[in-house]
Amino acid sequence: MPYMPLLRPIALALVAILQFPPPAVDMPKRAAPHWLSPYRDTANRLIGESVGSDAAWQRLAYLGDTFGPRLSGSPNLEAAIKWAAEEMQRDGLENVHLEPVTVPHWVRGRESLEIVGRIPQPLVMLGLGNSVGTPPDGVEADLLVVKTFEQLDAAREQVKGKIVLFNVPFTTYGETVRFRAEGPSRAGTLGAVAMLVRSVGPPGLRTPHTGALSYIDGQPKIPAAAVSVEDAARLQRMVDRGTTVRLRLKMEAQFLPDADSANVVGEIRGRERPEEVVVVGGHFDSWDVGTGSTDDGGGCVVTWEALRLMKKLNLRPRRTVRVVLWTNEENGGRGGQAYRDKHLGELANHVMMLESDSGVFSPTGFGFTGSETGRAKVREIATLLAGINADSIGPNGVEADIGPSVQQAGIPALSLEVEGNYFLVHHTPADTIDKIRPLDMARASAAIAVMTYVIAEMPERLK
Numbered sequence: 001m002p003y004m005p006l007l008r009p010i011a012l013a014l015v016a017i018l019q020f021p022p023p024a025v026d027m028p029k030r031a032a033p034h035w036l037s038p039y040r041d042t043a044n045r046l047i048g049e050s051v052g053s054d055a056a057w058q059r060l061a062y063l064g065d066t067f068g069p070r071l072s073g074s075p076n077l078e079a080a081i082k083w084a085a086e087e088m089q090r091d092g093l094e095n096v097h098l099e100p101v102t103v104p105h106w107v108r109g110r111e112s113l114e115i116v117g118r119i120p121q122p123l124v125m126l127g128l129g130n131s132v133g134t135p136p137d138g139v140e141a142d143l144l145v146v147k148t149f150e151q152l153d154a155a156r157e158q159v160k161g162k163i164v165l166f167n168v169p170f171t172t173y174g175e176t177v178r179f180r181a182e183g184p185s186r187a188g189t190l191g192a193v194a195m196l197v198r199s200v201g202p203p204g205l206r207t208p209h210t211g212a213l214s215y216i217d218g219q220p221k222i223p224a225a226a227v228s229v230e231d232a233a234r235l236q237r238m239v240d241r242g243t244t245v246r247l248r249l250k251m252e253a254q255f256l257p258d259a260d261s262a263n264v265v266g267e268i269r270g271r272e273r274p275e276e277v278v279v280v281g282g283h284f285d286s287w288d289v290g291t292g293s294t295d296d297g298g299g300c301v302v303t304w305e306a307l308r309l310m311k312k313l314n315l316r317p318r319r320t321v322r323v324v325l326w327t328n329e330e331n332g333g334r335g336g337q338a339y340r341d342k343h344l345g346e347l348a349n350h351v352m353m354l355e356s357d358s359g360v361f362s363p364t365g366f367g368f369t370g371s372e373t374g375r376a377k378v379r380e381i382a383t384l385l386a387g388i389n390a391d392s393i394g395p396n397g398v399e400a401d402i403g404p405s406v407q408q409a410g411i412p413a414l415s416l417e418v419e420g421n422y423f424l425v426h427h428t429p430a431d432t433i434d435k436i437r438p439l440d441m442a443r444a445s446a447a448i449a450v451m452t453y454v455i456a457e458m459p460e461r462l463k
């Protein structure tokens with residue numbers, strides 16, 4: 001990647017500006033404990049190297065522009081995986097290799113939704129990942145709108161033969177995603193012929209959000225799609241006016257046979273305890289719309305960048321630092337499971353696992369899951385990141401791909417935490433590089449590099 005010396009003073013000035021004026025509530029910064037003194041210079045060099053270049057952003061832009069969306073089973077994803085391994089080699093990472101994973105291969109095909117009538121009205125929709133398709137002529141039925149599962153159950157007599165819309169305002173992802181995930185089976189069980197869900201995200205600009213559904217075994221599988229927030233509101237208004245709304249949904253969605261994919265792995269081998277491993281990474285697959293820049297190309301690039309920065313500064317910590325780009329998080333989670341299974345015998349030597357999968361907006365610090373001793377240690381290390389305002393430590397560090405390993409072996413877990421409008425672009429065609437700022441990526445890379453370096457280097461193991 002091109003090194004841009006001119007960017008360095010600009011970036012450093014921006015970092016300085018970001019810290020002034022001081023916060024309105026004068027929170028005293030935690031004082032750095034004495035044991036960190038030997039790491040301060042290296043931490044500052046990692047930060048300086050990172051914020052002085054836009055290498056991470058350029059790499060992410062190249063990834064999205066060149067390979068496009070990276071859904072499991074697609075040639076796009078496999079070409080991107082091959083490229084990533086070659087790039088890691090060019091960065092000078094060690095033990096670069098692919099670990100094979102068999103992944104589900106769902107394809108969207110053509111799809112449409114329209115209000116049927118004298119003048120048909122097309123609506124903006126995206127089929128949900130892993131959905132079954134409709135017959136070639138589609139399914140046509142009257143619409144029933146509900147806002148909760150309780151309302152659906154109360155209306156159970158009217159559900160049969162209908163297309164059900166869950167018109168649920170977005171609060172948090174955790175609260176609203178269940179309508180996308182469970183809605184199809186809940187409606188299908190009561191006899192609905194298709195399910196629609198208001199996109200799980202804040203109001204955007206008529207942008208539909210896809211995402212995986214999860215059918216309940218043994219229940220009827222009905223086709224399911226997300227409609228944009230605006231289209232859900234329109235359908236609601238029509239029904240509130242007493243209009244009988246008739247819809248036609250057409251989806252070619254289907255599963256093809258499972259496909260070959262892989263997790264990408266690269267390392268800096270530890271200088272004293274190579275068998276002890278600190279893992280960082282993100283998931284390399286994405287939905288088939290947008291370019292997966294925020295979810296989760298950015299997370300892959302900033303964790304990978306942590307190793308590139310160490311290599312660039314000729315740092316070889318005591319323990320091995322390993323980057324893993326997991327495959328198939330979005331519609332199967334098989335990359336994270338395959339990693340756990342392949343490394344089962346080695347998990348006891350996993351000192352820490354860190355995943356970035358909340359977008360790379362302005363980094364604030366990390367979430368942490370582990371012991372209280374571990375949390376105290378991580379909070380101390382984070383004081384090295386006060387200068388780039390990425391020193392907060394939140395309550396939860398487990399993400400989807402490190403989850404299986406972390407749960408299996410009780411490994412301390414960290415996740416990158418950011419401030420930004422992740423759910424505005426999440427799973428949409430708008431998930432593209434232009435939503436991401438080079439300096440945010442540089443600060444995130446720096447924060448991950450410093451945290452990872454100290455944990456891999458400090459004499460005692462993170463407990």
Ligand SMILES: [Zn+2]
Nearest residue numbers: 283295296357
């Ligand atoms: Zn993700």
